[in-house]
Amino acid sequence: MLLKGKVALVTGAARNVGRGIALRLAREGAHVLLDDIESAALEGLAAQCRADGLSVHPVLADISNPTAVQSMFKQALKEFGGLDILVNNAVIHTPSKAERGPFLRVRAAAWNEFLSRNLDALFYTSQAAAKIMTRCRRGSIINISSNGAVQAHRQRLAYDTFKGALESFTRALAVDLAPWNVRVNALRPCAVADAPAPGTPAEVRDRRLGAMIPLGRIARPADVAWAVVFLAADDAAFITGQIFNIDGGMLEQSRPPELELEPVIKPEDLDLEDGLIDPGGNCRSVRRQLSPDSSGHGNKA
Secondary structure, three states: OOOOOOEEEEOOOOOHHHHHHHHHHHHOOOEEEEEEOOHHHHHHHHHHHHHOOOOEEEEEOOOOOHHHHHHHHHHHHHHHOOOOEEEEOOOOOOHHHOOOOOHHHOOHHHHHHHHHHHHHHHHHHHHHHHHHHHHHOOEEEEEEOOHHHOOOOOOOHHHHHHHHHHHHHHHHHHHHHHHHOEEEEEEEEOOEOOOOOOOOHHHHHHHHHHOOOOOOOOEOHHHHHHHHHHHHOHHHOOOOOOEEEEOOOHHHOOOOHHHOOOOOOOHHHOOHHHOOOOOOOOOHHHHHHHOEOOOOOEOOO
16 A cells, blocks of 8 residues: 555546556555546446445546646545645547648648647646645656657657657656655656457557567556556655656667567577576576575575
8 A cells, every 4th residue: 555545636547558557546545536538438447446445536527628627626625635646647639530640641730739738738737736736845746658759650740749748848847846845757658558358459469569579568557557656655755857668678679579680589499408497487496596505605406
């Protein structure tokens, strides 16, 4: 219960990453306001949380509307008496996701709508949260970025532009709010999805994406959620202005495995005689070799 008694607000809480974050915060003892614009999915999440004995309150709010944002934060104060954690997770798409596609075909209206609504939402929610947090001289704002901030997606210019701006916003806001002990950080996940059914197109896609990642899979909502808990907890009190990769090592490699010039070593490729693989799936023999004995030397048993 790392967050027992704290109050959190998660935008875009009804699905995928936002849902995973909201569930984990509530399970760590936080009172969680769940924001989204999809009423059925939001109520379904709230019902699940309540059935599990978790403290949540759903709020239907368009966070690109300043009046709706003010109303939402008033509900936070009314329901739980304050706010300790804000997770800016939501992305607001245009109708039919018109901001996507080849740059030469993206209309200025879609570009302007996508960027203005998402940047406005980021500003409105962060400022409303900061006005509460600065009174108490503590708080944690966590922004969900994307690897698109530093590695371009094809035909996602507006999205990648927004995520790059979000990271600059994170650093600047961290400096501005530091005197009040309000911390601002961001997480940069790669592709994130709940595990789909085996053999479905989504599972095949996820497997192909996972093959390009050193740890061998795409991220799950729980991977991002645990990092949010870490940054929200009191033990992270001296961390602010940082961007953390949640990507299984994807950004750290110079090229994906299928384009690698050197052989990509898999565990099953290693010689069993090296002592690195136990055919029975037991690591104890390796641990015995590596653990020091009472004399300080490796145990040869």
